[in-house]
Structures are given as C-alpha cells and as structure tokens.
Amino acid sequence: MLDARGSRGAIARAYGLAAPLYGLWSTLFEERAIQRGLALASVRKGERILEVAVGPGAALAKLHREAGPAGLVVGIDIAPGMLRAARRRVPDAALALADARALPFRGGAFDMVWSSYFLDLIPTCELTPLLKEFCRVLRPDGRLLLVDLSKKGKGKIWWERFYSISPGFLIPYVFGGCRPIHAAQFVRDAGFVLIQQEIVSQGMVSEILLVRKAA
Numbered sequence: 530m531l532d533a534r535g536s537r538g539a540i541a542r543a544y545g546l547a548a549p550l551y552g553l554w555s556t557l558f559e560e561r562a563i564q565r566g567l568a569l570a571s572v573r574k575g576e577r578i579l580e581v582a583v584g585p586g587a588a589l590a591k592l593h594r595e596a597g598p599a600g601l602v603v604g605i606d607i608a609p610g611m612l613r614a615a616r617r618r619v620p621d622a623a624l625a626l627a628d629a630r631a632l633p634f635r636g637g638a639f640d641m642v643w644s645s646y647f648l649d650l651i652p653t654c655e656l657t658p659l660l661k662e663f664c665r666v667l668r669p670d671g672r673l674l675l676v677d678l679s680k681k682g683k684g685k686i687w688w689e690r691f692y693s694i695s696p697g698f699l700i701p702y703v704f705g706g707c708r709p710i711h712a713a714q715f716v717r718d719a720g721f722v723l724i725q726q727e728i729v730s731q732g733m734v735s736e737i738l739l740v741r742k743a744a
C-alpha cells in the first residue's frame with residue numbers, strides 16, 4: 530500500500546479551499562458508496578453518532594435525519610471551511626473543530642462512529658493508533674462504518690502512479706492527500722471485529738467496512 534503524503538497543515542488548508550467544490554466531487558465519485566454505507570450502518574432513532582472528518586456534511590445530513598430528534602449526531606473536522614459548509618447543510622448539527630487523532634469526547638460516548646474518505650489520507654503508521662482512538666469513544670459493541678478510496682487487485686492504478694511522482698507540496702491540493710487503501714488489517718489491529726466488507730465502483734473504487742468494538 531502506498532503511503533500518504535502531505536502535512537497536516539497543508540491538508541487542512543487544501544480542504545478549506547476545496548470546501549465549495551467538494552460536494553460536486555462527492556456526488557460524482559462517492560455518493561453511491563456513501564449511500565451503501567448508510568444502508569449497512571442501519572442507524573436507529575435515538576442513537577449517538579460521531580462523524581469524524583465530516584467535510585461538507587453529505588453523510589452528516591443523512592445520519593442526522595436517521596438518528597432523529599431523540600438522537601445526537603456530532604461532526605468534527607480539522608478545516609474550518611468544511612465545518613462552515615456542513616453548518617450550511619445541516620444548520621442544527623453539533624459541529625466542532627478538532628483533530629481526529631485526539632477526539633475531545635469521553636470514552637464510550639457513542640453508539641456509532643462514521644468516517645468516510647478520511648483514513649485514505651492518513652499515513653500508514655498512524656492508522657492503527659487513529660482507529661484505537663475511534664474505538665475509545667465507542668461504547669462496547671458499538672459499530673464503526675468506514676468508507677475509503679480503494680482499488681481492486683494488487684497492481685498500481687493510475688492514481689497511485691501520479692501520486693508517487695508528484696511533488697509532496699502538491700499532494701494535498703491535487704489528490705486531497707488520498708491514496709487507495711485496504712483498511713481491514715488496520716481495524717483488526719486496533720481491536721475491532723470485521724462484520725462486513727464491500728467494494729463499490731463509481732468512477733473510483735471505494736471500500737466499505739462495517740466493524741464492531743468487542744462487547
């Protein structure tokens with residue numbers, strides 16, 4: 530698996546700039562996987578859900594609707610521009626500027642954590658610690674739904690070829706820092722149990738994982 534490139538500051542700046550246009554990218558290449566992820570997540574009324582790296586709120590809006598007024602849906606992101614876009618989309622959502630690596634919530638606070646198109650921009654050596662942080666804020670038996678850029682087979686795809694030859698400073702702006710990943714081994718290493726794994730194609734290939742924290 531190719532490693533991610535791009536400093537945290539450059540990633541936050543790049544996504545702040547991309548916020549007005551990200552919805553279009555998401556509709557063209559990610560909508561189908563997000564919809565499938567939502568179906569697998571099976572959100573129930575009244576659930577407490579954390580969306581990590583909420584972006585402009587495409588999934589947040591649906592999670593918010595599904596959890597209903599008795600539920601709680603909280604979105605965090607590192608880019609203020611993305612949080613403003615999410616606020617416009619879901620005016621009454623709970624949103625916070627925070628880094629996913631140190632979530633500002635007590636242990637066991639959520640029934641579900643949702644994270645789409647985020648792990649794919651995280652350096653490989655940080656994936657397991659990050660997933661352990663997701664695990665910490667989940668209640669026992671809580672579930673984690675991941676959707677990420679991925680690929681079929683082992684060969685390098687065109688995205689990876691361009692990613693590996695591009696200068697590092699351009700990676701956050703051209704690729705959003707993202708490269709295709711296979712997250713299953715990392716979720717197991719973080720102590721989760723893999724429940725379901727699916728691949729969805731829509732111009733790009735996305736991997737969906739539904740996993741559970743041990744009871």
Ligand SMILES: C[S@@+](CC[C@H](N)C(=O)[O-])C[C@H]1O[C@@H](n2cnc3c(N)ncnc32)[C@H](O)[C@@H]1O
Nearest residue numbers: 544582583584606607608611627628629645646
């Ligand atoms: C590719 S976008 C995905 C947005 C959204 N999850 C979606 O599916 O449309 C990646 C998001 O991760 C956010 N992000 C990047 N690094 C982060 C970090 N360390 N903590 C929290 N958010 C981060 C970016 O600001 C951006 O909004």
